[in-house]
Amino acid sequence: MQAELGKCVLHPVCLSRQVIEDDEEDLSFTLPSSSQVQRGMDRLTSAEVDRKVAEVVQFILIKDQKKVPIKRADIIKNVIKENRNIYPEIMKKVNMTFEKVFGLKLVEIDVKNHAFILVNNLELDLPSPPKRQIYCYGLLFVILSVIFMKGGAVKEAVVWNTLKKLRVDPGERHEEFGDVKKLLTDEFVRQKYLEYARIPHTDPPEHEFRWGLRAESEVSKTRLLEFVAQLHEKEPQNWPKQYKEATTSDARSSQAS
Amino acid sequence: MAGSLSDCHRRFLQSLMCNGIIVRSKAIALHRNCCEVHNTHYTRDGLDEFIDLINSHLEPLFMQIRKSVSEEDGLQYYALVNMAETDITRMSSDYADNELELFRKTMDLIVDSESGRASSTDILNCADSLNTRKMKKKETELLLTRLVRDKWLNEKHGEYTLSTRCIMEMEQYIQKIYQDMVKTCAICHNVVFQSQMCDNMSCGIKMHIPCVAKYFKGRSDPQCPVCNAFWPHEIPEIRDTAQVPLEMENTAPTPSTSHSRRRR
Numbered sequence: 183m184q185a186e187l188g189k190c191v192l193h194p195v196c197l198s199r200q201v202i203e204d205d206e207e208d209l210s211f212t213l214p215s216s217s218q219v220q221r222g223m224d225r226l227t228s229a230e231v232d233r234k235v236a237e238v239v240q241f242i243l244i245k246d247q248k249k250v251p252i253k254r255a256d257i258i259k260n261v262i263k264e265n266r267n268i269y270p271e272i273m274k275k276v277n278m279t280f281e282k283v284f285g286l287k288l289v290e291i292d293v294k295n296h297a298f299i300l301v302n303n304l305e306l307d308l309p310s311p312p313k314r315q316i317y318c319y320g321l322l323f324v325i326l327s328v329i330f331m332k333g334g335a336v337k338e339a340v341v342w343n344t345l346k347k348l349r350v351d352p353g354e355r356h357e358e359f360g361d362v363k364k365l366l367t368d369e370f371v372r373q374k375y376l377e378y379a380r381i382p383h384t385d386p387p388e389h390e391f392r393w394g395l396r397a398e399s400e401v402s403k404t405r406l407l408e409f410v411a412q413l414h415e416k417e418p419q420n421w422p423k424q425y426k427e428a429t430t431s432d433a434r435s436s437q438a439s
Numbered sequence: 440m441a442g443s444l445s446d447c448h449r450r451f452l453q454s455l456m457c458n459g460i461i462v463r464s465k466a467i468a469l470h471r472n473c474c475e476v477h478n479t480h481y482t483r484d485g486l487d488e489f490i491d492l493i494n495s496h497l498e499p500l501f502m503q504i505r506k507s508v509s510e511e512d513g514l515q516y517y518a519l520v521n522m523a524e525t526d527i528t529r530m531s532s533d534y535a536d537n538e539l540e541l542f543r544k545t546m547d548l549i550v551d552s553e554s555g556r557a558s559s560t561d562i563l564n565c566a567d568s569l570n571t572r573k574m575k576k577k578e579t580e581l582l583l584t585r586l587v588r589d590k591w592l593n594e595k596h597g598e599y600t601l602s603t604r605c606i607m608e609m610e611q612y613i614q615k616i617y618q619d620m621v622k623t624c625a626i627c628h629n630v631v632f633q634s635q636m637c638d639n640m641s642c643g644i645k646m647h648i649p650c651v652a653k654y655f656k657g658r659s660d661p662q663c664p665v666c667n668a669f670w671p672h673e674i675p676e677i678r679d680t681a682q683v684p685l686e687m688e689n690t691a692p693t694p695s696t697s698h699s700r701r702r703r
Binding site for chain 2: 232283285304
């Protein structure tokens with residue numbers, strides 16, 4: 183899963199920081215036609231285009247530090263600005279740069295609202311992240327497994343019970359995780375690993391947990407099922423519904439990449 | 440560009456970004472580990488060439504992996520540094536405006552001091568007179584902890600110094616803002632904060648503590664390299680480069696020896 187990248191960004195110039203407003207929506211932007219792009223490209227020198235590409239790459243790396251999806255509207259407003267007619271060309275080069283230089287991939291996880299995340303493109307194990315992150319992702323993996331095995335959505339009570347079995351009490355402050363409830367319902371939700379939605383017509387209000395968009399993108403369901411299968415000392419095929427879901431889902435994501 | 444990068448280089452770069460700054464011995468181990476993991480040919484002294492290739496691809500992005508010697512322990516460190524001075528670099532979302540102002544004031548204190556150190560008391564006093572928004576004692580202490588954790592400042596005995604990474608990343612900015620107020624070391628000619636200074640009033644040159652150790656090693660009669668006046672300060676022992684640094688971070692990556700292939 184995603185390591186914390188781009189930490190090198192307290193640049194001297196940012197010591198006089200401006201506040202960035204995040205656009206809520208991106209309604210005003212429609213993708214330019216290819217002739218508009220061509221005209222746009224002709225107006226800028228290739229050095230200027232490369233400069234824009236560099237700025238977008240840095241912008242995304244900085245924003246990605248927060249693990250919150252990066253909106254297309256923000257990229258345009260803060261970096262591309264008046265050159266929005268060559269946005270597609272710039273993004274093409276940005277994608278290539280992330281892959282070729284950093285081994286990262288820019289994935290559009292929210293097609294409707296045009297938001298991206300950076301995921302790791304390298305096949306093998308990631309460089310060692312800090313300890314807390316390892317523990318948190320371990321916990322996340324368990325929660326994702328529970329949700330997956332139970333068909334894609336579970337009532338929050340199930341998750342809290344699972345945690346209690348792991349000796350992690352959501353009511354108490356945990357040594358490694360801190361406020362566990364906040365971690366699951368706030369931090370992981372913001373990072374799009376989980377969804378925490380209110381179940382309608384419940385009183386007192388109940389919530390359920392689902393997989394978030396980032397989890398769908400980053401986590402292999404096949405691998406997860408294999409992990410669960412190993413725990414039970416059985417074969418993954420013993421859970422036909424989940425097995426089918428896993429193979430379909432992974433086929434879909436490898437098609438998209 | 441010399442040649443294209445392979446996953447080996449990318450993994451190294453990701454690791455470096457993850458850790459912010461790493462000491463040379465760990466960089467060497469990381470290089471070896473990345474080559475092993477990606478079945479790439481590894482040459483023992485190939486680190487600098489390896490990094491040069493990555494840098495050739497980072498240059499158009501206004502980033503560089505730079506190396507620099509630490510003022511604290513005299514060891515060489517590597518960090519990924521932002522070289523651009525564009526608008527977007529102002530958008531670092533880690534620190535609030537008043538936090539950045541306090542950090543700047545801390546830097547002012549450090550530059551103004553002879554020792555290259557700022558006491559927590561002096562920093563707390565600054566917190567009281569910020570233009571953006573005043574900070575209380577507790578807030579300031581938390582901020583300082585974060586700055587140390589994020590490797591911008593080092594702390595020892597209640598005094599704060601600029602970290603190696605900070606100096607590396609901010610060198611251009613520091614020289615632009617502080618100009619003559621910041622000195623360069625008479626030996627290595629890099630910017631210097633924590634130093635020993637020549638006692639001769641008409642000389643006043645500064646040297647990094649590790650540079651002093653190296654320059655005066657084995658000399659019984661230390662003299663200023665510029666004016667030949669007697670060098671009155673205690674000459675520190677030179678650090679054996681094979682030693683693990685005591686003060687600097689132990690959070691550099693340890694190469695993972697187990698790697699399972701993730702099947703998708």
